[in-house]
Amino acid sequence: MPLSLLLSLSMALLVVGxxxxxxxxxxGRSQQTYGISLVICVILLGMALVHLLSAAAxxxxxxxxxxxxxxxxxxxxxxxxxFLMVVNLGGAVxxxxxxxxxxxxxxxxxxxxxxxxxxxxxxxxxxxxxxxxFLFAWEFMSLSSWALVMAHHRESANTRAGYLYLVMACFGxxxxxxxxGLLAGPQGGYxxxxxxxxxxxxxxxxxxxxxxxxxxxxxxxxxxxxxxxPLAHPAAPSHVSALMSGVMTKVxxxxxIRIVFDLLGEPVAWWWGGLVLGLGGITAVLGVLYALMQHxxxxxxxxxxxxxxxxxxxxxxxxxxxxxxxxxxxxALALTAALFHVLNHSLFKSLLFLGTGAVxxxxxxxxMERLGGLIHPMPWTALAFLIGAAAISALPPLxxxxxxxxxxxxxxxxxxxxxxxxxxxxxxxxxxLALSAALAAACFVKAFGITFxxxxxxxxxxxACETDRYSLTALFTLATLCLLAGILPGLVVDGLSPAVxxxxxxxxxxxxxxxxxxxxxxxxxxxxxxxxxxxxxxxxLSGILAAVLIHRFASHxxxxxxxxxxxxxxxNPAAQYTAGSFxxxxxxxxxxxxxxxxxxxxxxxxxxxxxxxxxxxxRDPVWDYGYAPITAAVIAISNRFNHLQYLTxxxxxxxxxxxxxxxLLGMALxx
Amino acid sequence: xxxxxxxxxxxxAGGMVVISLLLLYxxxxxxxxxxxxLHSLTLALAVGWQAHIQEAHHLYVTAGIALVFKAIVIxxxxxxxxxxxxxxxxxxxxxxxxxxxxAGAALVALAILVMLPVTAGTDAxxxxxLAFALAVVLLxxxxxxxxxxxVSLVIGFMSLENGLVLAAAGARGMPLxxxxxxxxxxxxxxxxxxxFLFRIRERxxxxxxxxxxxxxxxxxx
Numbered sequence: 001m002p003l004s005l006l007l008s009l010s011m012a013l014l015v016v017g018x019x020x021x022x023x024x025x026x027x028g029r030s031q032q033t034y035g036i037s038l039v040i041c042v043i044l045l046g047m048a049l050v051h052l053l054s055a056a057a058x059x060x061x062x063x064x065x066x067x068x069x070x071x072x073x074x075x076x077x078x079x080x081x082x083f084l085m086v087v088n089l090g091g092a093v094x095x096x097x098x099x100x101x102x103x104x105x106x107x108x109x110x111x112x113x114x115x116x117x118x119x120x121x122x123x124x125x126x127x128x129x130x131x132x133x134f135l136f137a138w139e140f141m142s143l144s145s146w147a148l149v150m151a152h153h154r155e156s157a158n159t160r161a162g163y164l165y166l167v168m169a170c171f172g173x174x175x176x177x178x179x180x181g182l183l184a185g186p187q188g189g190y191x192x193x194x195x196x197x198x199x200x201x202x203x204x205x206x207x208x209x210x211x212x213x214x215x216x217x218x219x220x221x222x223x224x225x226x227x228x229x230p231l232a233h234p235a236a237p238s239h240v241s242a243l244m245s246g247v248m249t250k251v252x253x254x255x256x257i258r259i260v261f262d263l264l265g266e267p268v269a270w271w272w273g274g275l276v277l278g279l280g281g282i283t284a285v286l287g288v289l290y291a292l293m294q295h296x297x298x299x300x301x302x303x304x305x306x307x308x309x310x311x312x313x314x315x316x317x318x319x320x321x322x323x324x325x326x327x328x329x330x331x332a333l334a335l336t337a338a339l340f341h342v343l344n345h346s347l348f349k350s351l352l353f354l355g356t357g358a359v360x361x362x363x364x365x366x367x368m369e370r371l372g373g374l375i376h377p378m379p380w381t382a383l384a385f386l387i388g389a390a391a392i393s394a395l396p397p398l399x400x401x402x403x404x405x406x407x408x409x410x411x412x413x414x415x416x417x418x419x420x421x422x423x424x425x426x427x428x429x430x431x432x433l434a435l436s437a438a439l440a441a442a443c444f445v446k447a448f449g450i451t452f453x454x455x456x457x458x459x460x461x462x463x464a465c466e467t468d469r470y471s472l473t474a475l476f477t478l479a480t481l482c483l484l485a486g487i488l489p490g491l492v493v494d495g496l497s498p499a500v501x502x503x504x505x506x507x508x509x510x511x512x513x514x515x516x517x518x519x520x521x522x523x524x525x526x527x528x529x530x531x532x533x534x535x536x537x538x539x540x541l542s543g544i545l546a547a548v549l550i551h552r553f554a555s556h557x558x559x560x561x562x563x564x565x566x567x568x569x570x571x572n573p574a575a576q577y578t579a580g581s582f583x584x585x586x587x588x589x590x591x592x593x594x595x596x597x598x599x600x601x602x603x604x605x606x607x608x609x610x611x612x613x614x615x616x617x618x619r620d621p622v623w624d625y626g627y628a629p630i631t632a633a634v635i636a637i638s639n640r641f642n643h644l645q646y647l648t649x650x651x652x653x654x655x656x657x658x659x660x661x662x663x664l665l666g667m668a669l670x671x
Numbered sequence: 672x673x674x675x676x677x678x679x680x681x682x683x684a685g686g687m688v689v690i691s692l693l694l695l696y697x698x699x700x701x702x703x704x705x706x707x708x709l710h711s712l713t714l715a716l717a718v719g720w721q722a723h724i725q726e727a728h729h730l731y732v733t734a735g736i737a738l739v740f741k742a743i744v745i746x747x748x749x750x751x752x753x754x755x756x757x758x759x760x761x762x763x764x765x766x767x768x769x770x771x772x773x774a775g776a777a778l779v780a781l782a783i784l785v786m787l788p789v790t791a792g793t794d795a796x797x798x799x800x801l802a803f804a805l806a807v808v809l810l811x812x813x814x815x816x817x818x819x820x821x822v823s824l825v826i827g828f829m830s831l832e833n834g835l836v837l838a839a840a841g842a843r844g845m846p847l848x849x850x851x852x853x854x855x856x857x858x859x860x861x862x863x864x865x866x867f868l869f870r871i872r873e874r875x876x877x878x879x880x881x882x883x884x885x886x887x888x889x890x891x892x
Contacts, residue, residue: 649824650816657812661781664809668784 003059003076013120020112030102033112034095041092048084055498073191075129078498083126083254086346090247091119093474097354098239100470104361110151118144130191131180142169148240149232161231168228176215182208195263212259219252221306223283224622234298238357245305246350261503273321281429284310284436292443295368295579297356308345318410328507330413335500337406344399351388351478358467363460368450368579370458377464382452384475389448391482393441397536399485409522446582455573487532489520676724683717684803691810695771711741714833718840782806800841807834821878
């Protein structure tokens with residue numbers, strides 16, 4: 001019984017968390033917790049892979065826990081196996097990284113107990129097969145990650161982030177609760193098997209879709225529900241940030257897929273796809289624009305999570321649109337692209353967050369303006385970070401390119417859709433996707449260039465040294481996986497096919513393993529194909545050829561001469577490009593519209609010794625026009641009702657009495 | 672169901688509503704206490720009669736509890752409290768008999784309007800009982816809203832609770848354990864309230880709620 005073993009391993013993680021409460025009191029025991037977590041995650045990962053690749057039949061299990069008339073239902077099918085793989089891969093690598101990184105943790109007692117519990121919560125969400133268990137595990141995951149966000153609670157920014165996270169998590173769970181209420185119907189059939197067979201009217205199903213979009217979107221970081229994410233993810237310790245950004249957002253995507261594709265089932269109205277598609281496109285572009293304006297490395301990465309969630313939702317929206325028109329072959333392509341990007345994003349985002357963690361541990365800095373030149377003291381970290389940056393920028397032959405290319409292939413199939421609105425919307429979203437990919441590349445040129453190249457901008461950066469072996473192993477595991485998934489996308493696509501056909505009425509992409517030269521052929525009768533292996537070979541060959549030619553024909557003599565210095569021979573590190581100056585052109589083009597960015601230069605008058613000042617003012621449109629009015633309204637209403645707190649006992653009694661009589665009157669008149 | 676049995680149950684439950692109305696305009700505390708004792712006595716009779724016609728013997732215990740505690744112990748205790756506090760000569764300004772009676776009659780009508788359609792399926796005794804019980808509860812609340820004196824509030828609360836017991840007796844199947852625990856909670860409420868009355872008196876030299884409002888600190892607006 002693999003399912004019961006999976007469950008007991010998840011429980012074992014909880015036990016590890018409990019044990020860590022006592023272990024954390026003694027120094028040097030963090031390795032034990034992370035080591036056991038690593039072992040359990042690797043076992044879970046192996047079992048999920050076996051289940052996915054062997055295309056085994058779904059296994060179910062009912063435990064007498066939870067609601068007495070319902071029990072706790074669990075189920076392992078291809079979809080949950082795929083996400084289990086993503087979660088436990090991320091968990092295993094983060095645990096491996098934390099074997100070294102956890103030594104730097106100032107307050108291990110606040111991190112160690114919640115870390116395995118967080119992993120267990122995510123695993124349980126994926127295995128849950130009834131609404132109660134699902135929501136319980138979902139809340140468990142939210143609360144344990146909240147505790148991790150609050151690990152360094154003495155920094156005021158972290159408490160604010162934690163508060164915002166808690167509010168948004170409650171909002172999301174409320175939306176999901178209502179959605180499950182709609183799905184279960186008046187009979188209250190809360191187990192997923194009943195929900196699957198239940199019939200829903202189109203209106204109710206649409207309402208459920210919107211609620212699910214709000215519930216899972218707030219956890220995944222869909223614009224405009226993303227506001228908590230860039231604050232909360234960086235606040236946690238770096239290996240937890242990697243888990244939250246790389247893995248927990250994927251659990252939210254899983255929730256969306258499970259409910260919308262599996263539980264709601266047919267029929268889908270065509271506009272559902274349009275809605276999800278549009279939201280995905282906006283999320284992708286806004287996420288990367290926000291990221292470009294950031295100078296805090298971890299926050300930049302968190303905004304890129306928002307962008308990548310947008311890309312995933314573009315794929316899901318396309319799949320919904322195709323399914324709504326019974327175009328299952330095309331839907332299979334879009335779904336495969338989305339799931340592939342889920343895997344890829346978990347790989348490279350974990351890699352980048354862990355790399356940032358290594359930088360943070362070496363220098364104590366997250367602000368790019370105080371880093372620089374780290375490639376010299378930390379060459380291996382820099383290499384791994386560079387691979388992750390190239391992957392997230394969708395450069396071939398890495399994995400980000402493969403999945404984004406598949407998404408584009410799906411967009412190229414949209415002219416076959418009958419609805420004119422979708423025919424116009426999909427290319428527009430395609431343009432947004434292309435724009436966000438280009439901006440992401442610019443953003444990671446900035447992130448890598450400012451952090452690792454140039455000269456150190458602070459003493460901390462100058463004195464950095466290479467990170468430990470555990471961390472490097474974790475980084476290079478992920479970097480290797482990024483490369484492998486990029487050059488062998490056909491194998492991944494085949495591995496995904498059981499999950500895709502489960503969600504797509506049995507339709508899947510053509511088998512890729514039989515293609516010559518491991519070429520990726522998404523649609524049978526289409527012209528475009530992609531071969532990551534050939535791209536890699538070409539790049540390697542041309543690179544070697546270029547190197548040989550240069551070394552053969554160029555002069556061997558070493559020449560040293562003054563660098564081109566713009567007329568300032570006394571070069572100090574402050575004269576380098578900064579993160580802000582690098583992003584300035586993009587800020588001028590996009591930021592002045594989206595963020596109302598205003599630049600102001602204050603020059604001191606002649607003779608005044610003060611330094612000139614350059615100020616940039618930006619506004620967050622989502623916060624200013626979306627959240628600030630809501631907050632103001634809540635405060636205004638509570639101020640209005642504040643005096644209710646100071647009434648006399650007779651007034652309170654009168655209120656109760658009046659309310660009772662009013663309700664009874666309503667009841668009497670209603671009948 | 673014999674006609675006579677139904678009539679007597681109806682009479683006793685209706686009697687409780689009438690006594691609740693009586694409570695509304697008693698402006699002396701002793702009179703209020705005596706009427707309350709009568710209220711509880713009627714409750715005991717009503718519950719006892721229900722025990723007889725339903726042949727539910729545990730209801731006799733409920734009736735006994737109502738008789739001993741509510742008709743004897745609590746009124747006597749409150750009587751002594753009033754005497755010790757020296758407020759037995761206090762006249763409470765009641766809003767006006769006519770106005771109170773009109774409001775009370777409206778509440779009784781409301782209770783009947785609400786309850787009779789809801790309980791259409793059950794037998795006649797339970798329906799009447801529930802309607803009357805809701806009326807007693809509403810009248811008890813009205814009493815609490817109308818009065819300034821803390822002792823009157825307590826009596827309003829107790830009469831409200833009588834209405835709940837009446838409802839419980841009418842609806843078959845209320846377990847004895849619940850009855851007893853409710854009865855004891857009321858008794859404990861009495862003790863707590865008694866202690867509080869003296870404490871309030873010590874602090875404020877009065878048990879008039881209006882006098883206490885003047886002392887409320889930190890009140891905004």
